[in-house]
Amino acid sequence: MDANNEARLLLRFYKDVEENIDTVLQKFEDYKKNNLNDCLLKIKHNHIWLDISDSKKEYWSPHLHLELEEKSENETHIRGLFGPEPTxxxxxxxxxxxxxxxxxxxxxxxxxxxxxxxxxxxxxxxxxxxxxxxxxxxxxxxxIRFRGHEQMNDLEKVFLEIIAA
Structure with missing residues (x-):
């Protein structure tokens, strides 16, 4: 995803995973229990929020919101949205x-x-x-988005790491 050539301020992406929603959610739950320092993770139903850890957080730090949707019995569609802090x-x-x-x-x-x-x-x-x-x-x-680009890449790396586990 090339964020520098887009006019949008909020960056979206979509990813299909060959696992059901429960398996994907369990991967995020396992990551939440084992990796406390990398990033903050909040899970509510089929919504997941990844935030930069408090020690690295700045006012421009992005967060990643993931929404899991059932595409088929063994496939999950993930909608991702990078954005600034809600405040x-x-x-x-x-x-x-x-x-x-x-x-x-x-x-x-x-x-x-x-x-x-x-x-x-x-x-x-x-x-x-x-x-x-x-x-x-x-x-x-x-x-602000440009300054948070590196942290956005870090969040994407964590997301891909969790999915690959």
């Missing part, structure tokens, strides 16, 4: 909604001022700043 993701979404809200409000104000033949330059300046800040947030998110 960081929530903060970024909050900022996006605030920026979009300010943009919409000033668009309405600019339209009202235009109808009333009042100056709209200040409204356009604020709207332009919101667009610039929106792009800035996108590039900050890309930078």
């Amino acid at each position: 960081l993701w929530t903060f970024f979404m909050f900022l996006h909604f605030i920026i979009a809200g300010v943009f919409v409000i000033f668009t309405g104000i600019a339209y009202s001022n235009h109808v009333l033949k009042s100056p709209i330059q200040m409204n356009l300046v604020v709207m332009g700043l919101m667009v610039i800040i929106w792009f800035l947030l996108y590039f900050i998110a890309k930078q």
